[in-house]
Amino acid sequence: MDLSVSLKSKVALVTGSTSGIGLAIARTLASNGADVAVNGFASPDEAADIVASIEEDTGRRARHFPHDLTAMAEAGALVADVTSAFGRVDILVNNAGIQHVAAIDKFPDEQWHKIIAVNLTAAFATTRAVWPQMKDRAWGRIVNTASTLAFEAETRKSAYVASKHGILGLTREVALEGAAIGITCNAICPGLVLTPLLKKQVEAKAEALNISFEDAARKLVEADAPTRRFVDPTEIAAGVLFLCSEVAKSITGIALPIDGGIMVTGTRLV
Structure with a gap:
């Protein structure tokens, strides 16, 4: 049995990968042998810098694709x-x-539809589109980014919570369809990761409490995370790398918390 995590000769597409968790995942997969397609919003110069950095650091091919995932097509x-x-x-x-x-x-109609489109519908559309070639090769790895809010709820986040519950259901269904044909599908459930998305929420909390960003961030992580620290994006990427490897070929349909122990306590968060 091949117990390596080498992705040599593989091609990986990572959506939402111009910053934060997605960029860490793209870099980690490339560092372990995969050519990577980066997707997400970035200026031409920013995208060129991201691609050049991945290629220079890993020796793998990289390319940016600016497709807007709010549109299913x-x-x-x-x-x-x-x-x-x-x-x-x-x-x-x-x-x-x-x-x-x-x-x-x-909650605005526009925001509801946009969040469901990006967080859930796009995952269905990309999975449907990639399925025939994975099926033909009898090999494929699909990993969906969920959240601890795929299991729980938090007030004022109706669309996000609904989308993350939905992505977990989609993950399990796709896992069943792929089980006998060499395609695995799993979800990762990050906890508190100081991504641009979370930074905006910390900034809002700091403003509401009239405290510094640093104090607001510390209050959040001390209240919610048993480890008392933010999860680093590279830790999330390591989990994805494992699920994409040959050694994980019998792991499918799972939701893997990478959350600093939050799911143990039942604490609710982003």
């Missing part, structure tokens, strides 16, 4: 364009995610 087209550029897609990481915080009676 764009999500499917993303897979087609990556396949055209690299010849195949072996690994799909559905990491793109957005957030909006508002009370249920004040």
Whole structure:
């Protein structure tokens, strides 16, 4: 049995990978042998810098694809364009995610539809698009970024919570369809990671409490995380690497918390 985590000759598509967790995942997969397709919003110069940095640091091919995942057709087209550029897609990481915080009676229609589109519908569309080639090769790895809020709820986050519960259901269903044909599908459930998404929420908390960003961040992590620290994006990426490896071929349909012990306590968070 091959117990290595080498991804040599594999091509990975990571959505939402121009910053934060997604960028850490793209870098980690490339560092372990995969060519990577980076997707997400960035200026041409920013995208070029990201791609150049990955290629220089890892020696693997990288390319940026700016497809807007709020449109279902764009999500499917993303897979087609990556396949055209690299010849195949072996690994799909559905990491793109957005957030909006508002009370249920004040939650805007536009934000509801946008969050469901990016966090859930895009994952379905990319999975559907990549499925035929993975099936033909009898090998594929799909990893979806969920959240501890795939299991719990938190006020003022109706669309986000709904989308993350949905991504966990999608993960399990896809795992069943792929089980006999060499395709695994799993979810990772990050805890407190100081990504640009979380930073905005910490900034809002700091403003509401009239305290510094640093104090607000410390209050959040001390209240919610048993480890009393933020999870580093590279720790999330390491979990994804394992699930994409050959040694994890019998692991499918799971939701892996990488959360500093939050799920142990039942604490609710992002």
